[in-house]
Amino acid sequence: MPILLEITIWLPFVTGLLALLVPTRRAKPIQALGLAGALVTMAVALTLAFRYAAGSPGLQFRTTLPWIPSLNATYDMAVDGLSLPLIVLTCILLVAVMAYSLREADRPKGFTFLFLLMATGLNGLFAAQDLLLFYVFFEISLVPLYFIIGIWGHENRRYAAMKFFLYTRFGSLAMLLSFLALYLSVRPHTFSLAQIAAAHPFAGGGSGAALVLLGLMLGYGVKLPVVPLHNWLPDAHVEAPTEGSVMLAGALLKMGGYGMLRIMLATVPDAVRQAGWVLVTIAVVSVVYGALAALGQRDFKRLVAYTSINHMGYVLLGAAIYAMSSDPRVRALALTGATYQMVSHGLLTGGMFFMVGILQEKTDTRDLDRLGGLIGRAPLYSLLLALLAFGSLGLPGLSGFVAEFQVIGATVSLSLLAAVITVIGLLINTGVYLKVIAKLLMGAAPGGICPMTEPTPMRLVVVGSLTALSLLLGIAPMLLVQIIRGATEISAVL
Amino acid sequence: MKLWTLIPELIVGGLCLALVPIAGWVKGRWRYSIGIAAIIGLLVAIAFTARMLSWSPQMVMEIYAVDGLANVFKLLIELGAVITLLLLLSYFRGHTQLAHAPLAVLFVALGGLGLSSSMDLTLIILFLQMISFSSYVLAALVRSDGRALEASLKYFIFGAVCLAIMAYGLTFLYGMTGSLDLRVIGNALEGRDRMWIALTLGLILVGYGFEITMVPFHAWAPDVFAGATAPVSGFVAVVPKIAAFAGLVRLFLYALPNGLIGWPWMIAGLAAITMTFGNLAALRQQGLKRLLAYSSIAQAGYILMALAVLQRSPMATAAATYYLAAYLFMNLGAFAVVAQVERSVGTDQIEEIGGMGRSAPMVAAVFALSLLSLAGIPPLAGFAGKVYLLQATIDGNMLWLAIIGAINMVIGLFYYIRVIGEMYWRPAKHPFPLITGVGFTGAYAVLLFGTLALGIWPAPAMAVTGNVSQLVK
Numbered sequence: 012m013p014i015l016l017e018i019t020i021w022l023p024f025v026t027g028l029l030a031l032l033v034p035t036r037r038a039k040p041i042q043a044l045g046l047a048g049a050l051v052t053m054a055v056a057l058t059l060a061f062r063y064a065a066g067s068p069g070l071q072f073r074t075t076l077p078w079i080p081s082l083n084a085t086y087d088m089a090v091d092g093l094s095l096p097l098i099v100l101t102c103i104l105l106v107a108v109m110a111y112s113l114r115e116a117d118r119p120k121g122f123t124f125l126f127l128l129m130a131t132g133l134n135g136l137f138a139a140q141d142l143l144l145f146y147v148f149f150e151i152s153l154v155p156l157y158f159i160i161g162i163w164g165h166e167n168r169r170y171a172a173m174k175f176f177l178y179t180r181f182g183s184l185a186m187l188l189s190f191l192a193l194y195l196s197v198r199p200h201t202f203s204l205a206q207i208a209a210a211h212p213f214a215g216g217g218s219g220a221a222l223v224l225l226g227l228m229l230g231y232g233v234k235l236p237v238v239p240l241h242n243w244l245p246d247a248h249v250e251a252p253t254e255g256s257v258m259l260a261g262a263l264l265k266m267g268g269y270g271m272l273r274i275m276l277a278t279v280p281d282a283v284r285q286a287g288w289v290l291v292t293i294a295v296v297s298v299v300y301g302a303l304a305a306l307g308q309r310d311f312k313r314l315v316a317y318t319s320i321n322h323m324g325y326v327l328l329g330a331a332i333y334a335m336s337s338d339p340r341v342r343a344l345a346l347t348g349a350t351y352q353m354v355s356h357g358l359l360t361g362g363m364f365f366m367v368g369i370l371q372e373k374t375d376t377r378d379l380d381r382l383g384g385l386i387g388r389a390p391l392y393s394l395l396l397a398l399l400a401f402g403s404l405g406l407p408g409l410s411g412f413v414a415e416f417q418v419i420g421a422t423v424s425l426s427l428l429a430a431v432i433t434v435i436g437l438l439i440n441t442g443v444y445l446k447v448i449a450k451l452l453m454g455a456a457p458g459g460i461c462p463m464t465e466p467t468p469m470r471l472v473v474v475g476s477l478t479a480l481s482l483l484l485g486i487a488p489m490l491l492v493q494i495i496r497g498a499t500e501i502s503a504v505l
Numbered sequence: 506m507k508l509w510t511l512i513p514e515l516i517v518g519g520l521c522l523a524l525v526p527i528a529g530w531v532k533g534r535w536r537y538s539i540g541i542a543a544i545i546g547l548l549v550a551i552a553f554t555a556r557m558l559s560w561s562p563q564m565v566m567e568i569y570a571v572d573g574l575a576n577v578f579k580l581l582i583e584l585g586a587v588i589t590l591l592l593l594l595s596y597f598r599g600h601t602q603l604a605h606a607p608l609a610v611l612f613v614a615l616g617g618l619g620l621s622s623s624m625d626l627t628l629i630i631l632f633l634q635m636i637s638f639s640s641y642v643l644a645a646l647v648r649s650d651g652r653a654l655e656a657s658l659k660y661f662i663f664g665a666v667c668l669a670i671m672a673y674g675l676t677f678l679y680g681m682t683g684s685l686d687l688r689v690i691g692n693a694l695e696g697r698d699r700m701w702i703a704l705t706l707g708l709i710l711v712g713y714g715f716e717i718t719m720v721p722f723h724a725w726a727p728d729v730f731a732g733a734t735a736p737v738s739g740f741v742a743v744v745p746k747i748a749a750f751a752g753l754v755r756l757f758l759y760a761l762p763n764g765l766i767g768w769p770w771m772i773a774g775l776a777a778i779t780m781t782f783g784n785l786a787a788l789r790q791q792g793l794k795r796l797l798a799y800s801s802i803a804q805a806g807y808i809l810m811a812l813a814v815l816q817r818s819p820m821a822t823a824a825a826t827y828y829l830a831a832y833l834f835m836n837l838g839a840f841a842v843v844a845q846v847e848r849s850v851g852t853d854q855i856e857e858i859g860g861m862g863r864s865a866p867m868v869a870a871v872f873a874l875s876l877l878s879l880a881g882i883p884p885l886a887g888f889a890g891k892v893y894l895l896q897a898t899i900d901g902n903m904l905w906l907a908i909i910g911a912i913n914m915v916i917g918l919f920y921y922i923r924v925i926g927e928m929y930w931r932p933a934k935h936p937f938p939l940i941t942g943v944g945f946t947g948a949y950a951v952l953l954f955g956t957l958a959l960g961i962w963p964a965p966a967m968a969v970t971g972n973v974s975q976l977v978k
Binding site: 162 | 863884899900912922963971
């Protein structure tokens, strides 16, 4: 039933158009429409996941239509174990954002439309099997966030929005050049990912392959982000509205990780292997740097933003280890871990940004030094915050542990040193979140009163569901692992 | 002589002759008749041109080529003229220019139609002059506006000098080969003194460079665009440029075979300089027309990339043409909105559009989509065009040029989104109601359709522009 996948991709966009066209200026009907569209999309995506034949490798739910015949670019959509979890994640986060924003009243039409458009971009990106199509959806996912930051963001939003757009555009154009090089390197010219991977145009590496890899790394490295291309991320997060931050951290960063696993590893595996140590170094530096930078933050939102750099480093690490190792078990472990980390981070950090947003709304500050003693004033909020924090620092029982454990496990087999440094990064990250818990939840607010109260039940449910999902994936990892595994086996054949 | 091969030219030329005397004495509401007649005539011409796409290439009187290249460019020129006429109808509502402006537009279009077919040096310079003289008139349409007159004078002097230098260069071609025919010249030039050929090409590029706003012959553009009324600026930025590119493509393909004297490298360098200069200069502009002027200089630089690889990549001609089609829709779209704003508030300063995202959401959406397309964001026309251009450039083994192009597209984004930001995250400067009109609405509909269609589903348009590879032997 390929139509299910098409619905998952296009329903958000259609709903968004409807929301634009509804002849009313009141917020409620538009928001209800947006939420309904998101819920249906999520339901369809979950159906997709249940109907997905986890045992059989290869692409499923495939639709192929001619798009630009003269360029040999096709509308080719399908999912496998790598993309399906990310599509479901995107749909879940979309529902969360729509439910969270029910009380937002500033220009609801544009707000609803942009988030739904972004969801279509993301789902299309994760399903695209054609490089040009991938690129189109890559940019479609980026543009809405530019407007979201610029219109609904905080004080310094114009600067942050422009920085975000310019950085990512720089990356995506570098990626486009690599795509064109790949396109021209196969005969007959084609943008089809499977055909390019099968033709393997840059076998054995060399300078051409290195250039292609550089372009791809610039594109995905900006998005992931890795040090030193991360500079836009803290600003974008700090200035974005809560919902924007959630989608940015939860889903948009995954575009980079997914691109590395799906496209970089499939098209230039030899170049990745040759540059393996460089990539491992970048990944490990990102892990440690993200944690260290987070340690130094007083602004809660900026802190969470920096921990994203730490978490996403594991994805690049997994990709590099995958390319460098020849042991299929290690490769499977690395790839599963990297994918697991993307899903886990989407849930945990998405939830965490909701918590930051609630905190800021209630207390008008995100300054850790001016807050404290929340546990007495908002126990449910504190409980959720603690759970999310423990998940983010990799406590067993939550999804973060499963992911990071697998990546580190795969790293050990290749380089003890890299694994040890990664563990140091993990320890620093633990310190970061323990600090957050100690400052926010324990003790008393410096200077007396902290005007925190329990958030609305709807918001508690939103964050609670994300946390519950993370718990579920932490306790029963096979739910997700068996879906991902199909993909790792097909990639191992390539 | 097969007269029916010239039907589009005959229709447009006939309209020019018939409408000039009428335009002199129509009054009041009857002034609309000129523009409407011109639009209808052009639509008929478009229908005939489209019909002629499937014909096999042929020569008329051995100086005038009616082939795929000519027909595709004629379609673009006619389309650009129709859209401009729509805009002018609403822009000059109630003014005397309502009757006069369409005539000048028709004359430019006629010159463009001629240039895209010309295989003969004298025809080339003749039609170039025809385009330019009518454009000077267009720039000076509002005679009471001092800035428009200054712009027109500057345009005239600059253009006259550039085209004179070009004519001088063309005489060298004749002197070296003894022929006015581009094909004969191409065969005879090989083996001639390379210094002379280089000098000649340099002189000819002065004239074409003037028309396509290639650095360093771009200097007139910002002043003229800023001085002229916005619909005219849009037209001058698009149609003469398309026509001149057609001429340039013919010159390179026929008269300079096999990368003679390394002209591809010359053009590649000029492309890099043109786009970089245009983009950097656009960063600091406060007037929308001036900003779009520098933007269109940069856009010309992108198209020059494909011209540099004209003989090195089989897809280059089609890529340049497709980009010009995209450019037609998105650039006219941007200028159309500026025209409406200018008509409504009297100036084109960037802060005038503050808050337009709320006060005039539809117009703001057209502007935003046009600018995003110019920046090359998918799924819009400019994106598909840029992919095509970059692909041809890499295919022609000029990776470095493609990288410079990509970097420029990042710089370009900076000023386009600055304008968009002004519309969406500034408080409203004017509690608008913008002056509206059927012309604006109609033009927006066509332009928006083109900008979206060429980006989302490029296949049909690519099939049409693909005809450019059909050339007369």
